[in-house]
Amino acid sequence: MKIDLGPVSRIEGHLNVRTTVENGTVIDAQCMGEMFRGFEVFLKGRDPLDAQQITQRICGVCPYAHAIASSYAQENAYGLRVPPNGRILHNLIQGANHLYDYLLQFYQLSALDFVDVTAILKYQGADPDLVKIRNWVKAELASGKPYPAAPFLPRLSGRYIANAEINIGALKHYVEAMELQKKANSASAIFGGKFPHATAIFPGGCTQDARIDLITNYQALIQEVRNFIHSKYIPDLIAVAQAFPEYWNIGASKGGFLSFGLMPMGPTPESKKLFAAGALFNGQVTPVNFELITEDTKYSKYSSPSGLKVRDGQLTPNPRKAGAYSWIKAPRYMGKMVEVGPAARVLVDYYQGNNPKVKALVKKYAGIVGIAPAKINSVLGRHLCRAISAVVIADFLLDETERLSPGEPTMAEIKVPSSGEGFGATEASRGALLHYIRIENHKIDRYECVVPTTWNGSPRDDKGQPGAMESALIGTKVKTPEEQIESLRIVHSFDPCIACAVH
Amino acid sequence: MLDRRNFLKLAAALSTAFGISNLPAPVQAALKKINPATLPKIIYLQGMSCTGCSISLLQANAPSPAALITEYSQLAFHADLSATSGKQSLNLINAFISGKAGEYILALEGSIPDQMPEACVIGDKPLAKYLEEAARTMTAAVAVGTCACDGGIPAAEGNPTGAIGLREFYKRRNIDKLVVNIRGCSVHPDWVWHTIVHLVKVGLPELTDGGSPKLFYAKKVHEQCPRYHDFQQEIFARNLGEKGCLFKLGCLGPDTYADCPTRWWNSGQNWCVDANAPCIGCASPNFARQKRIPFYRLAEAATQKI
Ligand code: SF4
Ligand code: SF4
Numbered sequence: 097m098k099i100d101l102g103p104v105s106r107i108e109g110h111l112n113v114r115t116t117v118e119n120g121t122v123i124d125a126q127c128m129g130e131m132f133r134g135f136e137v138f139l140k141g142r143d144p145l146d147a148q149q150i151t152q153r154i155c156g157v158c159p160y161a162h163a164i165a166s167s168y169a170q171e172n173a174y175g176l177r178v179p180p181n182g183r184i185l186h187n188l189i190q191g192a193n194h195l196y197d198y199l200l201q202f203y204q205l206s207a208l209d210f211v212d213v214t215a216i217l218k219y220q221g222a223d224p225d226l227v228k229i230r231n232w233v234k235a236e237l238a239s240g241k242p243y244p245a246a247p248f249l250p251r252l253s254g255r256y257i258a259n260a261e262i263n264i265g266a267l268k269h270y271v272e273a274m275e276l277q278k279k280a281n282s283a284s285a286i287f288g289g290k291f292p293h294a295t296a297i298f299p300g301g302c303t304q305d306a307r308i309d310l311i312t313n314y315q316a317l318i319q320e321v322r323n324f325i326h327s328k329y330i331p332d333l334i335a336v337a338q339a340f341p342e343y344w345n346i347g348a349s350k351g352g353f354l355s356f357g358l359m360p361m362g363p364t365p366e367s368k369k370l371f372a373a374g375a376l377f378n379g380q381v382t383p384v385n386f387e388l389i390t391e392d393t394k395y396s397k398y399s400s401p402s403g404l405k406v407r408d409g410q411l412t413p414n415p416r417k418a419g420a421y422s423w424i425k426a427p428r429y430m431g432k433m434v435e436v437g438p439a440a441r442v443l444v445d446y447y448q449g450n451n452p453k454v455k456a457l458v459k460k461y462a463g464i465v466g467i468a469p470a471k472i473n474s475v476l477g478r479h480l481c482r483a484i485s486a487v488v489i490a491d492f493l494l495d496e497t498e499r500l501s502p503g504e505p506t507m508a509e510i511k512v513p514s515s516g517e518g519f520g521a522t523e524a525s526r527g528a529l530l531h532y533i534r535i536e537n538h539k540i541d542r543y544e545c546v547v548p549t550t551w552n553g554s555p556r557d558d559k560g561q562p563g564a565m566e567s568a569l570i571g572t573k574v575k576t577p578e579e580q581i582e583s584l585r586i587v588h589s590f591d592p593c594i595a596c597a598v599h
Numbered sequence: 600m601l602d603r604r605n606f607l608k609l610a611a612a613l614s615t616a617f618g619i620s621n622l623p624a625p626v627q628a629a630l631k632k633i634n635p636a637t638l639p640k641i642i643y644l645q646g647m648s649c650t651g652c653s654i655s656l657l658q659a660n661a662p663s664p665a666a667l668i669t670e671y672s673q674l675a676f677h678a679d680l681s682a683t684s685g686k687q688s689l690n691l692i693n694a695f696i697s698g699k700a701g702e703y704i705l706a707l708e709g710s711i712p713d714q715m716p717e718a719c720v721i722g723d724k725p726l727a728k729y730l731e732e733a734a735r736t737m738t739a740a741v742a743v744g745t746c747a748c749d750g751g752i753p754a755a756e757g758n759p760t761g762a763i764g765l766r767e768f769y770k771r772r773n774i775d776k777l778v779v780n781i782r783g784c785s786v787h788p789d790w791v792w793h794t795i796v797h798l799v800k801v802g803l804p805e806l807t808d809g810g811s812p813k814l815f816y817a818k819k820v821h822e823q824c825p826r827y828h829d830f831q832q833e834i835f836a837r838n839l840g841e842k843g844c845l846f847k848l849g850c851l852g853p854d855t856y857a858d859c860p861t862r863w864w865n866s867g868q869n870w871c872v873d874a875n876a877p878c879i880g881c882a883s884p885n886f887a888r889q890k891r892i893p894f895y896r897l898a899e900a901a902t903q904k905i
Contacts, residue, residue, distance in 0.1 A: 100685070100686075100722075100723075101684070101685045102685060102722055103678060103685065103688060103689065103721050103722045104684055104685065105678050105681045105682075105683060105684040105685075105688055106678075106681070106682075106684065107678075107679075108650045108679070109648075109650065109678075110645070110719065110720060110721060112720075112722070130719070130720040130721075131647055131718065131719050131720070132647075132712075132715075132717075132718040132719075133647050133718070133752070133753040133760065133762070134753070134757070134758075134759035134760060137757045137759045138752075138755040138756060138757035138758065138759075140757065141756075141757070141890045142890050142893070143890075143893030143894070143895070145893065145894065145895050145897070146887070146893055146894050146895075149879055149887075149894055150752065150755070150887060152651075153649050153651065153751075153752040155649050155650070155651070156649040156650045156651015156652065156653070156654050156655070156785055157649075157650050157651070157654055159649075159651060200654075200657075204657075204680060205679070208682040213682070232669055232670075241701065242694060242699075242700040242701060243640075243675055243691055243694070243700060246640070246673065246674070246675045246676065246681065246683075246691070247668070247674050247675065247676060247677055247680045247681040247682060247683075249682060249683075250682070250683045250687055250691070251682035251683055251687075252682075252683070252684060252685075252687065271665050274657065274663065274664050274665055275663065277657065278657070278658050278660075278865070278866060281658060281865055282865040282866055282868040285865040285868045285869045286868060286869060288869075288874070289864075289869055289870065289871045289873075289874035289876045290864035290865060290869060290870060290871060290874075291658065291865055292651040292654050292655055292785045293651055293784065293785055293881070295871040295874065295876035295877070295878075295879060296871070296874040296875065296876040300839075301840070302840075303839050303840045303874055303875035304875060304876075305840075305875075397717070413715070413759055413760075415715055415717035415718065416717065423718075505840070506840060507838075507839050507840035509838060509839075510839065510897055512897075512898075578686065579685065579686075579687070584684055584685075593650075595648065595649045595650060
């Protein structure tokens with residue numbers, strides 16, 4: 097029986113998942129990206145400095161990651177030497193963006209898969225926010241109008257958390273998280289100019305000054321977010337994990353892991369990073385080599401050749417191509433399927449022993465929830481790794497602010513050469529992000545982006561290997577095949593972004 | 600007989616002149632129809648968008664985003680927030696746009712691929728089908744962001760999908776429907792929420808020729824810019840990161856209608872020019888449109904260095 101799960105909600109963009117279910121088990125899954133804009137097409141022939149602006153519009157959820165990847169690529173192409181303040185401000189802008197994204201992902205995008213909203217009806221306490229929500233839900237349900245209490249109801253059928261206290265606490269934090277994500281973004285905007293879509297980020301640094309009032313302001317906002325992460329986000333996550341322990345065994349992807357590393361701690365993008373880069377297969381990590389990435393198109397809606405390397409990338413849309421089922425290409429590393437994202441970022445760092453904090457946090461939380469680190473390849477593992485990333489990043493950002501030299505330059509002087517090329521790689525909140533720019537006659541000759549959900553949401557490659565998310569769905573047991581809350585939880589754990597994946 | 604659109608216009612004009620309580624009874628009665636008692640619901644659809652506008656709507660300061668989607672409007676559907684998913688969401692969306700679930704305002708974020716319908720699909724059909732059907736039932740539409748208004752980034756030169764905005768989409772189909780344009784890439788949350796609150800509580804706000812509320816879009820960025828004095832005194836930044844008017848670096852404030860210099864972004868935290876970043880004209884209908892017009896003019900500023 098074929099069942100479409102699309103349009104999938106509480107993700108970015110247009111995703112359908114076509115499942116085949118037999119005897120209550122998903123025996124096949126196809127991830128179908130259903131929106132295409134053609135960034136590579138309209139970037140060609142533009143001024144190279146337009147790129148860090150245009151590519152942010154690939155994704156308004158993680159625009160800063162694109163600005164950073166584009167800036168790194170251009171820095172490499174221009175041979176820019178970035179002043180220390182410039183590099184730190186890049187990190188402060190990008191890191192704050194990661195924090196907002198983790199809160200949004202857990203509370204707004206995922207929590208309603210686990211938390212029972214209707215528990216609020218039994219609320220007896222006096223918290224004004226909760227009383228307000230209770231009265232609102234009550235009035236809505238009594239109103240007799242169609243679709244009362246939307247957008248929080250209706251919802252898919254399935255088991256939700258039974259403990260009223262946990263539900264009500266999580267709902268309160270759902271509302272608080274909406275306020276806290278704003279603070280993280282305000283912090284980003286101090287140096288980025290605004291959010292979404294920062295205008296003050298450039299290759300070579302940031303146009304904003306490293307002023308002590310701005311730094312102090314930034315620190316205070318990040319401190320508030322950090323407190324929320326420790327006092328609410330992590331306890332809520334652990335409560336979800338304890339209520340749904342089976343999700344340590346559901347949703348494992350069946351390939352390797354890839355991370356490009358996050359936030360250089362020195363002047364060049366290649367300096368030692370807070371999270372190390374690497375490709376992980378069977379417990380072995382090897383250094384990343386962009387030449388080993390190819391993109392297949394057999395099942396993608398393009399007539400451009402399959403198997404091209406990033407620097408040779410082509411894009412010819414063919415919306416009605418026979419046999420193709422997605423606008424997403426199928427990138428592979430050494431011809432193999434990999435998962436990218438928080439679990440990959442944490443595992444790649446963990447296996448290299450790069451950042452002792454990462455190792456300590458993995459051990460600590462694995463101990464609390466009673467799992468082996470290998471179980472990180474699961475629905476709950478991805479959620480846990482977002483929280484671990486959040487803890488590590490928040491501490492790092494506060495340390496970074498102390499390394500700024502107020503009054504010193506924050507920008508290199510930019511001279512765009514008539515020709516050149518460069519790769520720029522970072523970790524978006526959703527995983528490994530690569531930009532490539534080639535300049536001829538002062539204009540962009542080729543621009544390529546390989547984006548986290550391009551990896552995770554990819555269709556089959558030419559050899560028929562499924563993408564990471566497809567592989568995680570296949571084999572899942574589902575109670576209500578027409579709805580499949582189990583599959584939805586798996587998809588949400590990847591936090592897919594289709595605007596990114598296709599662009 | 601006045602149609603609803605003109606009626607709302609008239610009602611809005613009258614209410615500004617007299618205040619709602621002094622309005623003639625039939626006008627008051629009609630306004631009540633779109634009052635909080637029958638709070639119109641918002642069906643928020645995404646076209647070829649980056650979701651940046653939705654994320655920006657969550658940056659609303661006061662009222663908070665949670666209050667805005669429950670007390671000031673009801674967000675009946677939004678793909679990023681709705682608990683529902685899949686078939687259930689399609690049923691919900693279809694109930695509204697077929698006219699079976701009561702009044703609603705359509706909000707569209709993102710542009711429409713008019714030459715390649717397959718480039719934006721929701722569930723079992725292209726976005727365009729939903730928009731055509733909704734035109735028959737919605738109260739009004741709000742085009743959220745430069746993409747939905749004018750095509751935006753997907754319509755940048757080279758535009759492989761034939762991306763266009765909502766007004767153009769309806770014009771090509773001879774559909775006459777009220778579409779309020781809220782430009783910005785992304786929009787400022789106030790621009791959208793205050794327009795919706797205005798629609799609900801007062802009626803249609805006065806619009807510019809470009810179909811955007813004058814409340815926010817009457818003046819150019821340049822006219823309201825705190826560095827306008829520098830401009831007049833010819834105190835220009837020559838390099839990125841310098842103070843002074845950013846005109847020589849390519850600032851598009853002189854071509855862009857928006858109130859960023861007075862409103863600021865992210866709860867009043869900052870805005871582009873205050874961070875020494877030239878305005879890139881993201882609220883302009885021509886945003887990023889032509890390849891030969893770059894955002895920055897660094898070489899030009901540098902050759903004029905003294
Ligand atoms: S207008 Fe800009 S921010 Fe809004 S959807 Fe379009 S590209 Fe994204
Ligand atoms: S910085 Fe831009 S908007 Fe401000 S005065 Fe100069 S040109 Fe005008």
